[in-house]
Amino acid sequence: MTRERLYLFDTTLRDGALTTGVDFSLDDKMNIALMLDRLGVDYVEGGYPGANPLDTEFFTKKRTKRAKFCAFGMTKRAGRSIGNDPGVAGLLASDTDAIVYVAKSWDYHVHVALGCTLEENLECIAESVRAAIDSGREAMVDLEHFFDGYKANPDYALACAATTIRSGARWAVMCDTNGGTLPHEIERIVAEVARVIPGDRLAIHAHNDTGNAVANSLAAIRAGARQVQGTLNGLGERCGNANLVTLIPTLALKDEFAKAFEIGVTPEALKEITLVSRAFDELLNRSPNRHAPYVGASAFATKAGIHASALAKDPRTYEHVTPDSVGNKRAILVSDQAGRSNLLSELARLGVECDPADPRLNRLLETVKERESQGFAYEGADASFELLARAALGGVPDFFEVESFHVGVERKVVAPGVTYSASQAVVKIRIGDDGFISAAEGNGPVNALDLALRKDLGVYQKHIENLVLRDYRVRVFQGGTDAVTRVLIEFGDGDRDTWSTVGVSGNVIDASFQALVEGIVYRLVKLGVPAQ
């Protein structure tokens, strides 16, 4: 039986960017676009060219390989010719595959917010769509407040959708902009719309204001829509958009959807979705939601004693999908075997050779568990994990020993309105019989420590000359300043190689220093430098 194609549209970089506290850099945006591209979504909406310099810069170049790269903006304004509308001009100037217009479809909003006639609004939609198509691009229109509009004036909401499609747009996007529509309403309205407009031209854009964004998306698909929009980890304004990380496994693994529809995410890519979700949180510098469907650290964890024996007998009866299908892990280890096999595949991935029967593996497993309970997280710190594994399985050379460090941060008012500020660090190390003491000043304590540590590493110095710190992240657990701090540092060699380390301590400086030292040691290990 041939399955119908169901399209996935990601708006993390546009609607997701409206999330409180989220602030993407250009690098972030490029990374996220590639992450989505690899995952297999069909459309990546990159932002609003012209809204700010960053988005304009982002759209000077197509940022995806497979996925269609989309720019978002308003339809042309009423009472102005299409050639004379700077917003539309900005969209047409961007290097994209598709243009997403946003337009009012609730008659009340046309009057109140646009102050034009209902007919003029339809003309703006039609002309804007045609301009996109004439420029050789795919077009779609986000019909804002579609469901509220449909409830108030179904004919006008439908007219907006019909005009969109009649003008040649690929998709009419039904947006539940307020997020207040419930699943049964979505299902009824989409079914009614699909009687007039083919479902293959209808998209659903749901928000989570009643906790139903995922259910609303599924309801719309059941009622006929063939494109579903959402964001990574449900990012988005207010309560967020539909979470693609939840929707994709449901669409791929649950019979009713999997048998009916084909999506662009392959089974292999689906196994990466847990990693994608966590890497995205890492990039946002926030703790992954342990309880997230499919990908949360606790999604396959069982605490109930009464389930334990049945789980051991047959895990499938207590798991609605296999953790492996989404690249997640069963958190209660049914047997030592499971933990071991996870560990073995991780070592294989890193290229650390090891006999599966090696008894030191058990000790390594214990160590990893213990350190994770202290706050270490190796998912984002491959280099630290590899050092831990190599230390347990065969040794990492003792390149150098840190005897002490001291950092001072000072700030004082030296004259009215004039402030003196300094961060200074002293690091004392030992290489074999030789002692080295270095001092440095930085624009912060970690920078000062980094500079002092790398100022003179004796015989190793030449191997770390081109090492750069690419990213530095701090996360604090358990609230308050007296809590546990985890620092993740990403290093690069100025060329292509990057590696990440982790440090954990009650003290941010100490945690940072651990991660700095491991970054250097890892580099020396990978270069095969012998210890002095």
Add this chain to the structure above:
Amino acid sequence: MTRERLYLFDTTLRDGALTTGVDFSLDDKMNIALMLDRLGVDYVEGGYPGANPLDTEFFTKKRTKRAKFCAFGMTKRAGRSIGNDPGVAGLLASDTDAIVYVAKSWDYHVHVALGCTLEENLECIAESVRAAIDSGREAMVDLEHFFDGYKANPDYALACAATTIRSGARWAVMCDTNGGTLPHEIERIVAEVARVIPGDRLAIHAHNDTGNAVANSLAAIRAGARQVQGTLNGLGERCGNANLVTLIPTLALKDEFAKAFEIGVTPEALKEITLVSRAFDELLNRSPNRHAPYVGASAFATKAGIHASALAKDPRTYEHVTPDSVGNKRAILVSDQAGRSNLLSELARLGVECDPADPRLNRLLETVKERESQGFAYEGADASFELLARAALGGVPDFFEVESFHVGVERKVVAPGVTYSASQAVVKIRIGDDGFISAAEGNGPVNALDLALRKDLGVYQKHIENLVLRDYRVRVFQGGTDAVTRVLIEFGDGDRDTWSTVGVSGNVIDASFQALVEGIVYRLVKLGVPAQ
């Protein structure tokens, strides 16, 4: 029109207690039971008497006033008389209004996990229910894996439900134990069951493994179920249970449900639900989810400038319910993307009086934009924003001046394997003509600074005695340790009030110190303390 009664059943203290990392004390349990009682739920499930000494102790006394207090446990075992089953005896000995039994309803599980016949399992249900009723209590039965069981053997799952009701139980609880059932399946199956058993005897117990716990609960109600189970903030094993804090507002405020059903939560109690949700997180010592439907700090926050001006015209067009109805607030984010209208509504929300024509508003907007471009983010730092606004519009008293601070962090190896580590801070301030210098040691540099700063603030000291640091977050921009660091600190007064400040600097210590100082200044401003 008379509305049908819809019952709310809370299992925070039983199913919610299975959440990874959650560990209720007896005090916690008593507080939560009272919190739920005040909110107006109909049933409070307290735990599993006999499972551990704490739960046994908890059940020596009824812990609710209005709500029915329920104990949970297994139906009697096959091959053993009811009078000879210690589990049932424990339930009967507890001081409760109702007994909730859990029983298998999937034939496969009866065979594999219980090892008895299907008929014996039905007898266990019947006898256990009758024992509860004979003891003068209400009985209900949680039918484990009801939906998977129904798909595998509908007749047997139905027989379990029918036996439950025929034996006199008030409710047959259809549990989606794995959490893998989708809304359309729930709706179909419940509708089928409701043809055999009156809906007024059917309850729904949903889990969130596909992100549909809320939608599944609503679907079951639409199909006939008249009792809905869930937990505060969606606590629960794996991905959690249905979130009552999301469900209750939907049931109370959305026409289709509100017109059809009466629930025990009054409109006045509903206005407390935001507070209940946050107080519960407080008790769990975790940060509230800003994006939670209805009650999240961002649930009514708008960042898009195009929406903010329309919001100012008519908030109802952008809000699916009024924030006030659930005791939440409208927040309009001051950010790059927005403008003057955002700023004005934000000032109004914070209670900062201001003439819309005041020319100082433009300067304030410029300042906000400039500071945001430096890395400040006021979305998560109301207190810093209010201080900035008050300073621009009318002045904030000069309570004290920080003349200098110094922090030192030291770590050294004092003997093989023995490390000495210390963080010390000295803070020098001036209040009027008086100088104060304080020193403190902390488990990290920020902790040391915080302690030193708050050690002696002279005349202000008494106003900040109960101030606590509740959360501390660090974000680094543009990569590398020489980048810009943003620190967000959340303060509390140990009671209900919380406020957040932001600091930005190239130096994490400096950024933290700014946020610490602003947290204190804000407190003094809000208390109306005069400057010396």
